[in-house]
Amino acid sequence: MATKTRKTGEPAPSGGSDADGLAEPTAEDLTSALPQSLTIDVTLPEQVHLAPEEELAVAIGAAPVRAGRMLEDDRATTSISLIPVMPEAPVEPAGDDLSDDALQSRRSRLRGDVSATPESAAMLTAERLLDQRGTKRPRPEGAWPAFLYAATLHLVNLGDSPRVRARKALDARIDKRFEGGTRFVPVLTRKGGVGKTTITALLGMAMADVREDRVIAIDANPDRGTLAERVNKQTRATVRDVVTRAASITSFSDFTALVSRDETRLDILASDTDPLLSEAFDEDDYNVVADLAARFYSIALTDCGTGIVHSVMRATLQRADSVVIVSGGSVDEARLASETLTWLEANGYGDLVRNAIVALNTATQGTNLVKIDEIEAHFRSRVREIVRIPYDPQLAAGSIVDYQRLRPLTIASARELAALVVDGLPVRRDA
Template identity: 50%
Template sequence: MTAKKNGDPEDGSLGVLDDAASVDTTGIGILGGTAQVRVTLPTEDDDDLADDGVVEGEVIGDLIVDDLTLPAAPRPVDDAPRRDEVIEAVVVDEPATAPTPEIATDDTAEEETAAALFLAKAVADRAETAAPIRASASARATTTPVQKTTPVQKETTMPEADGKPVVPAAARPAPRTDVTLTSKRLGELGESARESADLLTPDRLLDPHRVTKPEPEGGWSHLLYTLSGRRLNIGDGRRARERKALTARIAAPLAGGARFVPVLSRKGGVGKTTITALLGMALADAREDRVIAVDANPDRGTLADRVQRPQHGKSVRDLVRIRDDVRGYHDISAIVARDATRLDVLASDADPRVAEAFSDTDYRDVADVAAHYYSLVLTDTGTGIVHSVMSATLDLADQIVIVSGLSVDEARLASETLTWLETNGYAQQARDAIVVLNQSTPGTPLVRLGELEAHFATRARSVVRVPYDPQIAAGGTIVFANLLPETRKAARELAALLVEGLRAKAA
């Protein structure tokens, strides 16, 4: 390092320090009794950290050097210079009374070198003091999100640290205090995973080993249970299990509104009204909701004669008259008849002096009222399929039951009924229909039942055979509990198939 005397600047630099040729060299020029020093801190190539609000190259302070010495008191730690900032110290002329320092000559190069080394050491000490500040700034740069510039703000270039923008402390968002903590059950993915109250069934919650079994049904099972002092319970017998399983099929819930099921036949005397009564009794006996059977025969119907005849003499026409005044089920219960199975029956008009037949409009009015108070509405449509009520009956039908007798002509007419449905816009109802083969006479039928069942199985969804029963053949009131076991089982199987068909259509 070389020094020049006052007043002898050879390059016209007026004693201003030359720019450092490298990061660790400093040039000093002497003019008058003062010196101007410019120091650049060393910068690492892989560290471009800039602290909050500091712009590279900004002059942050003036340093007055008197007799080549630094200011006595250093700046606080928070104001310490960063490694990449420049300290520019300008020494001004002292007043005339101030002593003039001695200037080094060419013969005193060693003293000048020592002074420069002293100055460099002081700057290095400041850099070490600023190291904790740089570490804190680096931590903030890695955790503080970048503030986006809105359209009304002035866009500026943010300094970067480790390749990520650094946001000034004043621009950092305040911590959120409105966060609400919620707890969720393990495995819960959303609203679709929430369970409703109806899933809390006894079968799911109760320990089967601690629940007392009900008294078994069946001859041997009940005998063993009794002889063991009610300590040995092997469960129900086979027939009891089958009966309970059939009841569960009938009692299966039906979602949605009322379901309409017409019972059809093209020939009288095949037992259509009887099948309507048996089906209604089997449904009402096993289900918890309401079931009604409507006699929609345009002429005199006999459905009410097959159940307990109402003493008040009300009929379907009375319901048509008060349809606009019905306010609750009690208004309906004053018109219908109810048997022991809780089946409600709406009788047809039995007055022979009434000349006006039950019409299509009347049936729609009755159906509209019944849909508000019943889940299942069975309809005895009368003889034929082209009478005035049939159009409304088929339009509202959710499931169709077709009754056939066990003779050649009765079976052919039942098959032709399916053909008529298929060709008149009810093809799907025909394919989903249930065909009932009703034996109304005792003894072995003349036709081969296997052939009849095979034929109708190709055209309809299910085929059910109802055996002969003396109580039904007598033509009086039907008591469901007094029927033969085979008859009750056939009626219950018909009801189970009907419910399964309705549930399948709703799925």
């Protein structure tokens, strides 16, 4: 039987039949045979994404970051914040003794975090507010640092010398800030002639020369004190004038008209000069003077008399925040100073004794014949600290004290005494 072969690509003959006589379907026939729509359901397994811990650490909100395509309808800009997951710090128990620094760390303040409690004005420190970047260090003090700083055209700054740093540290101790009222420091002893008045003036000058606030020394000696004779007297007023004019003293200028001021800005209020009135200065009079001084001064030194049983002494000790006991370098002077401590302990002032400072005046007679170290060892077992006051011709004269012309060792001892006294004064106290 004969067959007819068609080459590839050759169109089929008209009539649409093949060699067997059957009609071959056209493309239109195949298209018309398909359904109009076709739906296929495909079920895929759910994708499970387990985020690692390092991804959770930088999660946005509570959900981990996942990759995905942004839909066409979600092209709006959205602000997000990255919150790192940090380990929670232990919460300190609330208490009255917690300061603002304990409630908010320095690092959190630098980040701009808001404190959980209202901040006090003391939190606005220069360290916190001033930008120290780009600022130059201050000019160094001291011979060698200053020379090197100048020789290198201000390129090498070693800072202050050790001696200058020690001086500034001592200044910072003397200039300690107080809150809540005046601090009262009586200077006393049972022995006369040991330099109590001189020590009072020296201590006051060392404080006033450094501190930026006001310091006053009150002569409360009912036996005609000589404290005002240690400075250039600028007034003839005494404590008696303050008592009689108390009602009319309403400002600091009114009060300063009754005191004498030396070059260190120490104010001195003289005692009664009339021997007929000296015994009249009693406890009530001292309280009037002390109340007025508390309105204008931060520290009030009181030069007490040699007697410790008169009424002025009782009023003085009731206000005292610390005491300075003056002792000479002889046997009887040291013994009487120690008996003063014993009397204070026996009369309920044990706290003042433990916080007391002993000023050992080594310029008195007999100092060269005794063992000063043994005297210091005795007082060191009873009080907080001891300071030796060396011999100085200007102090021995018993006249006006020019603080700047004192010997360097004398000034150093006075400054050390002032720093130790201020160290023992409370920073905060109810007015």
